[in-house]
Ligand SMILES: O=P(O)(O)OC[C@H](O)CO
């Protein structure tokens with residue numbers, strides 16, 4: 001599914017690509033879900049996808065505040081204590097992070113074709129290092145990485161800070177936002193990309209409510225389905 005008018009605005013003119021990381025390149029959103037289900041079960045509550053949709057993509061403390069407030073446990077558990085409680089579980093899970101389908105193929109393809117690529121993620125440096133430790137070679141193909149604890153990222157997604165900082169750091173600065181294509185899985189990330197004036201392809205988890213698909217310029221079910229030539233990027237030369 002796609003928004004034809006918006007797709008046309010960026011089609012044919014993409015020069016730079018910015019990737020989100022969690023849930024888009026790496027299958028790490030499931031770890032946050034698992035840990036948050038465990039914590040809420042302690043309060044006899046269930047973690048659902050409407051709350052998940054509000055948290056995903058955001059900086060840790062911003063997501064934590066949403067979690068304790070929206071689930072009604074803020075009198076018993078502060079956002080800060082929630083982050084401490086989930087940390088040991090996440091530290092065990094993150095090093096096992098696996099790539100999402102199609103991520104490796106797309107990154108390598110754009111790299112070989114000399115399309116400048118980078119990452120803008122809400123995750124902070126320590127977690128980034130844990131999540132990517134099995135994928136260093138692939139992630140080294142990124143021109144740069146902007147993380148949630150970057151000094152230029154004053155506000156997390158849906159604010160545009162991370163994407164604007166990412167665009168500024170390509171060496172052929174200034175980059176025209178309208179020629180940037182962002183890949184995102186999270187509603188907050190899609191909004192952040194649009195707030196930065198960029199084109200955005202959303203690859204949503206199928207459990208996200210369909211209402212979150214209204215903002216993106218294009219929706220695909222997997223990176224495997226992305227067709228670079230629709231955006232003026234070099235086509236894949238294999239037949240997959
Ligand atoms: O989706 P990302 O890469 O911006 O990461 C954000 C959080 O770490 C997880 O939702």
Ligand SMILES: [Mg+2]
Pocket residue numbers: 020021022023024056057184185186189
């Ligand atoms: Mg994400």
